Amino acid sequence: MEQDIESAHKNGPLQGTIVNDFCMTICTVNGSGSATANTTLLRSLFHMGIPVSGKNIFPSNIKGLPTWFSIRVSKDGYLARVAHDDIIVQMNPMTFEEDLKYNVSGGVVFYADHINMTVDLDDVIVYPMPVKDLIKEADVPRNLQDYMQNMVYVGIVSQMLGIDLEVVHKSLLTQFEQKTSIADSNFAVVKLAAEWARDNLIKKDVYHVETMPPLDGYIMADGNMAGALGAIYGGFQFCGWYPITPATSLAESLNNFAPKLRKDPDTGKNNFAIVQAEDELASIGMTVGAGWAGLRSMTSTSGPGVSLMTEYMGLAYFAEIPLVLWNVQRVGPSTGLPTRTGQGDLLLDFYLGHGDTRHIVIIPSSVNECFEFGWKAFDISEQFQTPVIVLSDLDLGMNLWMTKEFQYPDKPIDRGKVLWEDDLENFKSEWGRYRDVDGDGIPYRTVMGNSHEKAAYFARGTGHDEFGNYSEDPDIWRQNLDRIKLKFENAREQLPKPVIHTQEGAKIGLIGIGSTEPATLEAQDKLLAKGIATDYMRIRALPTSKEVLEFIKSHERNYVIELNQDGQLRQILTTDYCEEISPLISLAYIDGLPMTANYIIQAVSEKEEI
Amino acid sequence: MEQDIESAHKNGPLQGTIVNDFCMTICTVNGSGSATANTTLLRSLFHMGIPVSGKNIFPSNIKGLPTWFSIRVSKDGYLARVAHDDIIVQMNPMTFEEDLKYNVSGGVVFYADHINMTVDLDDVIVYPMPVKDLIKEADVPRNLQDYMQNMVYVGIVSQMLGIDLEVVHKSLLTQFEQKTSIADSNFAVVKLAAEWARDNLIKKDVYHVETMPPLDGYIMADGNMAGALGAIYGGFQFCGWYPITPATSLAESLNNFAPKLRKDPDTGKNNFAIVQAEDELASIGMTVGAGWAGLRSMTSTSGPGVSLMTEYMGLAYFAEIPLVLWNVQRVGPSTGLPTRTGQGDLLLDFYLGHGDTRHIVIIPSSVNECFEFGWKAFDISEQFQTPVIVLSDLDLGMNLWMTKEFQYPDKPIDRGKVLWEDDLENFKSEWGRYRDVDGDGIPYRTVMGNSHEKAAYFARGTGHDEFGNYSEDPDIWRQNLDRIKLKFENAREQLPKPVIHTQEGAKIGLIGIGSTEPATLEAQDKLLAKGIATDYMRIRALPTSKEVLEFIKSHERNYVIELNQDGQLRQILTTDYCEEISPLISLAYIDGLPMTANYIIQAVSEKEEI
Amino acid sequence: MSDRRTDTNTIGLTRTDYRGKRSTLCPGCGHNTISAQIITACYEMNIDPHEIVKFSGIGCSSKSPTYFLGQSFGFNGLHGRMPSMALGAAFANTGMKVLGISGDGDTASIGLGQFKHLIRRNLPMVYIVENNGVYGLTKGQFSATAEKGLALKRQGENPFLPIDIAKEALIGNASFVARSFAGDPKQLRELLKAAFSHRGTSVLDVISPCVSFNNREDTLHSYQWGRQHQAPLHDIAYVPTRRAIILEEFNEGEIKEVTLHDGSLVVLKKLEHDYDPTDKWQALRMLEEAEKNRWLLTGLIYIDPNQHTLYDYLDLTDEPLNRMSADRLRPSPETLQQINQSML
Amino acid sequence: MSDRRTDTNTIGLTRTDYRGKRSTLCPGCGHNTISAQIITACYEMNIDPHEIVKFSGIGCSSKSPTYFLGQSFGFNGLHGRMPSMALGAAFANTGMKVLGISGDGDTASIGLGQFKHLIRRNLPMVYIVENNGVYGLTKGQFSATAEKGLALKRQGENPFLPIDIAKEALIGNASFVARSFAGDPKQLRELLKAAFSHRGTSVLDVISPCVSFNNREDTLHSYQWGRQHQAPLHDIAYVPTRRAIILEEFNEGEIKEVTLHDGSLVVLKKLEHDYDPTDKWQALRMLEEAEKNRWLLTGLIYIDPNQHTLYDYLDLTDEPLNRMSADRLRPSPETLQQINQSML
Ligand SMILES: Cc1ncc(C[n+]2csc(CCOP(=O)(O)OP(=O)(O)O)c2C)c(N)n1
Ligand SMILES: Cc1ncc(C[n+]2csc(CCOP(=O)(O)OP(=O)(O)O)c2C)c(N)n1
Ligand code: SF4
Ligand code: SF4
Ligand SMILES: [Mg+2]
Numbered sequence A, B: 001m002e003q004d005i006e007s008a009h010k011n012g013p014l015q016g017t018i019v020n021d022f023c024m025t026i027c028t029v030n031g032s033g034s035a036t037a038n039t040t041l042l043r044s045l046f047h048m049g050i051p052v053s054g055k056n057i058f059p060s061n062i063k064g065l066p067t068w069f070s071i072r073v074s075k076d077g078y079l080a081r082v083a084h085d086d087i088i089v090q091m092n093p094m095t096f097e098e099d100l101k102y103n104v105s106g107g108v109v110f111y112a113d114h115i116n117m118t119v120d121l122d123d124v125i126v127y128p129m130p131v132k133d134l135i136k137e138a139d140v141p142r143n144l145q146d147y148m149q150n151m152v153y154v155g156i157v158s159q160m161l162g163i164d165l166e167v168v169h170k171s172l173l174t175q176f177e178q179k180t181s182i183a184d185s186n187f188a189v190v191k192l193a194a195e196w197a198r199d200n201l202i203k204k205d206v207y208h209v210e211t212m213p214p215l216d217g218y219i220m221a222d223g224n225m226a227g228a229l230g231a232i233y234g235g236f237q238f239c240g241w242y243p244i245t246p247a248t249s250l251a252e253s254l255n256n257f258a259p260k261l262r263k264d265p266d267t268g269k270n271n272f273a274i275v276q277a278e279d280e281l282a283s284i285g286m287t288v289g290a291g292w293a294g295l296r297s298m299t300s301t302s303g304p305g306v307s308l309m310t311e312y313m314g315l316a317y318f319a320e321i322p323l324v325l326w327n328v329q330r331v332g333p334s335t336g337l338p339t340r341t342g343q344g345d346l347l348l349d350f351y352l353g354h355g356d357t358r359h360i361v362i363i364p365s366s367v368n369e370c371f372e373f374g375w376k377a378f379d380i381s382e383q384f385q386t387p388v389i390v391l392s393d394l395d396l397g398m399n400l401w402m403t404k405e406f407q408y409p410d411k412p413i414d415r416g417k418v419l420w421e422d423d424l425e426n427f428k429s430e431w432g433r434y435r436d437v438d439g440d441g442i443p444y445r446t447v448m449g450n451s452h453e454k455a456a457y458f459a460r461g462t463g464h465d466e467f468g469n470y471s472e473d474p475d476i477w478r479q480n481l482d483r484i485k486l487k488f489e490n491a492r493e494q495l496p497k498p499v500i501h502t503q504e505g506a507k508i509g510l511i512g513i514g515s516t517e518p519a520t521l522e523a524q525d526k527l528l529a530k531g532i533a534t535d536y537m538r539i540r541a542l543p544t545s546k547e548v549l550e551f552i553k554s555h556e557r558n559y560v561i562e563l564n565q566d567g568q569l570r571q572i573l574t575t576d577y578c579e580e581i582s583p584l585i586s587l588a589y590i591d592g593l594p595m596t597a598n599y600i601i602q603a604v605s606e607k608e609e610i
Numbered sequence C, D: 001m002s003d004r005r006t007d008t009n010t011i012g013l014t015r016t017d018y019r020g021k022r023s024t025l026c027p028g029c030g031h032n033t034i035s036a037q038i039i040t041a042c043y044e045m046n047i048d049p050h051e052i053v054k055f056s057g058i059g060c061s062s063k064s065p066t067y068f069l070g071q072s073f074g075f076n077g078l079h080g081r082m083p084s085m086a087l088g089a090a091f092a093n094t095g096m097k098v099l100g101i102s103g104d105g106d107t108a109s110i111g112l113g114q115f116k117h118l119i120r121r122n123l124p125m126v127y128i129v130e131n132n133g134v135y136g137l138t139k140g141q142f143s144a145t146a147e148k149g150l151a152l153k154r155q156g157e158n159p160f161l162p163i164d165i166a167k168e169a170l171i172g173n174a175s176f177v178a179r180s181f182a183g184d185p186k187q188l189r190e191l192l193k194a195a196f197s198h199r200g201t202s203v204l205d206v207i208s209p210c211v212s213f214n215n216r217e218d219t220l221h222s223y224q225w226g227r228q229h230q231a232p233l234h235d236i237a238y239v240p241t242r243r244a245i246i247l248e249e250f251n252e253g254e255i256k257e258v259t260l261h262d263g264s265l266v267v268l269k270k271l272e273h274d275y276d277p278t279d280k281w282q283a284l285r286m287l288e289e290a291e292k293n294r295w296l297l298t299g300l301i302y303i304d305p306n307q308h309t310l311y312d313y314l315d316l317t318d319e320p321l322n323r324m325s326a327d328r329l330r331p332s333p334e335t336l337q338q339i340n341q342s343m344l
């Protein structure tokens, strides 16, 4: 023990200080209740006005295995993952040695002093934490002692980095939904630990945090909750779902918020229904049924569930059923890495179904956008009478992000072309469920309960004419498919357009989707510093709009950044634009962790020979 | 009635004669037993040495709806569908008028004279058939009378076209597996009808058949039976299946032939197992289990079943399980047209599974090749330890074709890298189920029952290291996926190579897969006659080999011919070769019917502005 | 009797208003009889076709909804997975009557899981299994209800014990379980009426011979076998309201009544032995016995008129959700402000 | 007692040879107890680990095969669809013992269909449901076996009647149905031995508490509730061969024997009332009664040692198919010539 303190001493204090710009990883075992502590630290930094992001790297397991929580503070507002740690908070003996590999030289290690250390810590600064003693001192009730150990490192780390304890207290209150008693009992331990640190540890390291101007207009939230809230403000009426990591918390958020927000003011009854199905074959079946019947219908799942939904999604495409499918991606193939993040379902989702099936896919990149697409998805699917897949991922869905606060929808709900009794009575021409009256490929639909004599029809996944009657006629088949394709092609320009970040005189294009955005924005800045100007286009929807082709053509080279092995986005872009495009170089990468700016910077620099 | 005969008279006999070159369509209702009659005519022509093809266009229904059987005789050996009819045999009042639309002017109509005709038949030649009278005359047993009506048109048509009655008799014998009594009772009616025609009808039309040199080395068979036989000669050991049109007859052929061919000579017991599963989720599960356990394992299905197999196929890809999946395609999306043909499952099959999943797909174009790929598929899947999808379709699978007789496999069964007790004992290096010892990405596998102490491992769809142990380590994940991809890339040059038909000085390439071959070959000849020389490459496997790129690059323009809406083959080729290729123009087309040469000829001529 | 074509029921509809397209099933198919009885039952119950919604899976049986109630909405879904689709749609308007048509392959083979979970949720709907022991539409393979030992063309002999739809429903806590026979239209009609009046999942297992692939007189799902072995539990009569009972029709003691949720009654006239369809235990025993003696046991096997349904659990508005105006679906801006506040 | 670590069984293996990797399940999870008893049963039965093959679906329960029989082959398949995979693999070597581990979500929710169809085929295998009433691995949602009224964190109250694995197995004609409790290792061990000796599908529904999400003392799947409400049908002892019975152990009349296919015996010592596990009818009644009285009924509920299995129907060679040399898998050229001939 001593000898390690020694070693820290030996190094002596490093020169200078680093303020609001470092990455701290807290190493614990899962099921130990560290989540609250970690979020409290994260929130406290946020409350100090410091841009911050937290990423939870956890095992597919309930209790007892290593788990890591990385907090990045960045005065410049970079929220992407970084692969190294400046500070390690070590509560887990199992991974002590391994974790040190990620620690930068001159970095810091806080560790529970009951871990007996054998490792050599020459070039890091070490702060042992007398966790057990402090817990004893605080005399915490038996059953809470393990849990409260986490509050010890909250206190010590706060003290050593300069996190204002008042802010920590405030964060605890938010954490415990303003239940003061619990918040206070936690804070008591935090305070005790902070005071111990103040009196017993000498600051040797260079890392500090300082209050910055408040982050007005920002909140802390995760993408699944945001998606659920978006759906609620989008007027969702039915959700059939089945539990699966990392999508579960989306449906559970619906369960949590819908009863508060969507009871009928008059009757006090629910104007929505949520059903936990027996599996995904059933959850998608329910969702298709509800969508057909005229409800704003949704389901949420991840890769394995999407696979099971393939046949029903093909039916929904062909019978033209509006519905919203949230795919919160994890890493495949197969069961793969259930608790890691990726973007490997793009191809399957786009083509989901046998025969000639294609789906509209919209792809949020921020928690705020999860909310926005949460409500927009319904308008799009009902406008085009087809399923809309919202493609999120674990990093976006399950991690707590600082994000712009949710904006109330800027336009009223659009139910698309639905005809009730009167509409049918006054309809401009002969109505048939699958008749293209407006020339846009989008027919008018009626839904069950419509008592107009002409309203009823029998929907089916088999060949049908304009009136929904069974048909095997070759021409009728082809015309129907062509109309559906027309509808699909028309959608291109009406889906969320790409977001483009330009730089002066850039000849190189960066193209990506979803949660790789923070890493890419950071890479843009740093590549520029290295003399490589880039433009960055974040695609937000498939099929793509003309801006996408224009961007691709207007750059000498385009790099396609995505978290998968096969370069799936690149494949889709080439099939769309092969004849016309400049080179598309794939920067696909997958190992289950979020994208880092460094990977992009190195990959591009190499290829650009700089 | 008379007046129609009149009309035929008015026209008077056409000039000249047309020998062995016309299309005859027999219009009946399904469930009426016409299949036997139609096949008898088909076989008789075949026995006369005349190249012939028959296409059954039938409804998704058991009894009472219109069905058409088109027989094309072509002295030049063109076996593709043609869209018009020279001769119509009309037994179905319901479709009389409609069917006439397809009849060429100067064409012929045989019809059952109990159909009362209102239609105008000016420019066709009409032969009424006193079907009921002849049946009465033949005094057929009550229960057989409806069925025997079909033998009446066999007789009359044979007489009028010049089909040798002896040959008809021979065909009936083949038809009834040499049961003379049944054959004779059928033949009696044929003969009676033929004699009536001889005595009462005057030949007015120009269509004749004449014996040609015998078609030695050819047989008549359908692709599903051929595929089943191929599997049996490929040593299949397990098949889990679920009924679905048009794949059902493949598994039923296994049920029929395996007990005869695959009983153990010593024990007389079966050395195979066939299980009708409760659905496709189960049939693929059984097939994966059997493949993992070291059996040559297969399943057969069509689009909807493939959709349900998505998740298990992803597991098989990732856990590296050899198995063979026959997809006998029908028309999608969704339930679509269950009794019509198409090539719309190419994309889904290639990418079947979430995450980064890709599959080897091999695509036969003839019945003979169904047999060949039937056995080769097992060698390929066990060599690369991955699923192999054999992509057939309804036209190939369910129609009776003249085809080269089946060739006995030209190489012994190759079980790939399997280690038993001794192999493990003497293994060159440390063995791990997923260790790449040979640098080709293909590991060695052991199977259950291997009692060597090192043999056992626990397979899984989750992340795993070289020894199959569970792992979430990012590097291990990526290395494993890269190895699997290497394996997949290596397969390119070892799968069935494309078949190329060149023409002198062709600048234009035609590219296709599977059952569009006959139409394309015919189109080549006729385009040449119009002054357009073409080369034709039939791709037989995905992923594609270098020859494919060479072909594409060596032509100014390439036309990609396929029976689907989205140009799926073209999409896959562009993603593979975007940077390097000359234009790929899609000639995709889908309406549920087999490809015609005419469509290709017109499409190409237009685009080539000729 | 008066002219059936022009007769109207109390809501002014003729029988023709309940018909559908011409059937394309085989002449003599049991499924056609069932369609006819659905038409009659709905006509006689004066149900407005717009208040019924039809669902089916895939199969000859599942095709049949095209052939009745042409004025009702319907959806011909996927093989074995109609229950989930019906359940999702039902929420759009809980006032409508949901009618599901399935086959034995559709329900007992690929669909067994969804069938059992539908029952578990007790969604108010009439669920008819048109049970012929084979896959008709794919030309006569064994289904999971085919009896052990059944021999069929090109299929050999079935070695497996059959799945008994009624038993499966009972053990799964179904609130309404009946079995009938396409050869007994009258009983079927009355059972259909009872089913339409029951609040909960009404399972009707109807033996419906496939004349093309499984109608040999010695096989369990054939007309002849059914006629010879049918053992009705009771004579059943559906009575729309108590007032409507004409007492003479029944002598005291011989009848048992069950009052359904909508106030209608099922009147059961005793045959050989007493039978109480509210006793699940007895129901199971009867089925067991019937199996031993190879009877085709028909009638109302079990009913619990008061079991909770899925709707009870979800505390839904009675108003049709799919008619709710858009503005009522979106919470106020204030609520979102509060949420943003809570996430600082 | 002697040292457990060095003791060997009759095939010379120590208990350690039957162990697997260290469990990563929660300390106290019922699933760990079951793993331990599988290890003991196999050790005491002298089964060579190479003659066992393990399968599982997805869930905490389905992870557990990693934690026992490390020398046995195994496959951790897909959620709810282990039965089909096990069935396909079994044909590779019908001499091996097949062991399937599933959870209540894996079997009764997503997997109900495959579970019932496995039973129908009576594939010889031991099928264990580690039943805790929740989805453990996804953090505590209700499974289909959760009791009506169960209230769980963040899940509210479960309104649905539970699916009873044992009843479902019985009604599906299972040939071996038992229920046990992770809190009663001794009974579990004996039942496991009987299951391994039974020729047919042996269904073991084992109540296996989830200490993280469903172990409140008042809930059906908790340790405490189980301890307080367990009602064993009998004392059960597995005896490898008749010779091995030490008669003193049992007084005449008080015991019932069932001889299994491999000649071993299950000896059942009478407790309160007589119980005959070969009477399916009585089995159903007992389960019904237990449900009414909220007993946790455990023991060998039903067995038919002689029911045909899938293997009987398929007329397979006994020789392991996956060892059959390639040359024996391909018919002769002559046979192909004949086929070509027949297709002219
Ligand atoms: C996923 C899927 N698998 C297979 C089929 C093929 N298929 C169509 S109908 C049918 C069986 C129908 O049997 P049943 O439900 O008993 O209806 P029946 O025709 O006997 O009335 C099958 C297997 C399909 N349509 N979809
Ligand atoms: C197709 C699919 N859907 C959902 C999941 C997510 N999932 C993993 S385990 C599980 C439930 C496991 O419950 P149970 O079988 O009772 O096992 P336990 O963890 O309780 O032992 C679910 C829904 C999955 N892996 N695959
Ligand atoms: S095949 Fe059988 S089930 Fe289908 S319509 Fe004909 S008789 Fe009915
Ligand atoms: S969560 Fe429950 S089921 Fe899973 S390991 Fe922990 S205690 Fe066992
Ligand atoms: Mg059927």
Ligand SMILES: [Mg+2]
Pocket (backbone or CB within 6 Å): D059, D103, D104, D105, D130, D131, D132, D133, D134, D135, D136, D143
């Ligand atoms: Mg469980």
